[in-house]
Amino acid sequence: MKRLEDVAPAHAVDALARILGFQSIEPTASTTVRDPAEAVGRHVGDSLSALALPEVADARRIADLGSGAGWPGLALAAALPDAHVWLVESAIRHCRYLEQAVDIGELANVTVVHARIEEWSGEHDLVTARALAALAVLVEYAAPLLELGGHFVAWKGAVSDDEDASGLRAAEIVGLERTQILPVVPYDGARDHTLHVFRKVRPTPTRFPRRAGMATKRPLA
Numbered sequence: 768m769k770r771l772e773d774v775a776p777a778h779a780v781d782a783l784a785r786i787l788g789f790q791s792i793e794p795t796a797s798t799t800v801r802d803p804a805e806a807v808g809r810h811v812g813d814s815l816s817a818l819a820l821p822e823v824a825d826a827r828r829i830a831d832l833g834s835g836a837g838w839p840g841l842a843l844a845a846a847l848p849d850a851h852v853w854l855v856e857s858a859i860r861h862c863r864y865l866e867q868a869v870d871i872g873e874l875a876n877v878t879v880v881h882a883r884i885e886e887w888s889g890e891h892d893l894v895t896a897r898a899l900a901a902l903a904v905l906v907e908y909a910a911p912l913l914e915l916g917g918h919f920v921a922w923k924g925a926v927s928d929d930e931d932a933s934g935l936r937a938a939e940i941v942g943l944e945r946t947q948i949l950p951v952v953p954y955d956g957a958r959d960h961t962l963h964v965f966r967k968v969r970p971t972p973t974r975f976p977r978r979a980g981m982a983t984k985r986p987l988a
């Protein structure tokens with residue numbers, strides 16, 4: 768099994784160790800992977816696999832959508848102290864957990880946002896999401912929050928041909944273009960992990976974001 772030192776930069780190790788310790792004992796942590804040794808790969812390694820992308824390593828204003836227990840947002844905040852990270856989460860219970868995790872990690876560069884993604888605004892050079900929704904929904908959530916030229920990275924498991932095709936059609940509608948799919952192996956035995964990278968190439972039409980719930984109820988494609 769990997770150690771934090773193997774998956775995180777040295778300056779992030781102490782903060783992430785404290786957060787993994789807190790996650791292992793705090794009942795409101797929204798994860799089934801509580802054992803810190805296992806969480807090193809499953810959460811931190813998975814989150815930081817994206818540092819291989821310059822679009823992520825160089826980002827300065829990051830919005831992590833549907834943060835839940837805080838991955839990848841907390842790991843990116845610890846690894847990228849010059850960036851500011853907004854953790855956007857609609858469930859108040861998860862927000863309370865995230866605020867405590869941020870305190871325990873002494874992460875000065877994080878803001879926890881209690882909001883539905885569709886009802887929040889901002890302009891970011893990077894938007895991230897893991898385990899949140901199908902690609903078509905994700906690109907619709909991400910596009911209005913990106914500056915032109917900014918990037919969206921989706922952490923995905925296996926993506927069916929249908930989901931992929933719908934995601935690309937929806938991306939076209941909201942002004943995004945997929946630039947690459949990066950296969951990653953964040954921990955031993957990880958299968959079908961990919962980072963789908965999109966770039967905002969056109970302004971998003973002003974009818975977005977649609978009303979809360981519409982993206983999942985009536986997907987664009």
Ligand SMILES: C[S@@+](CC[C@H](N)C(=O)[O-])C[C@H]1O[C@@H](n2cnc3c(N)ncnc32)[C@H](O)[C@@H]1O
Nearest residue numbers: 833834835836838856857858882883884897898
């Ligand atoms: C399955 S969890 C994933 C959490 C985390 N990204 C991870 O990979 O461990 C999805 C989270 O997204 C939140 N969520 C779902 N739809 C949302 C929305 N429209 N706006 C804000 N948060 C949302 C849920 O409350 C939940 O905490």
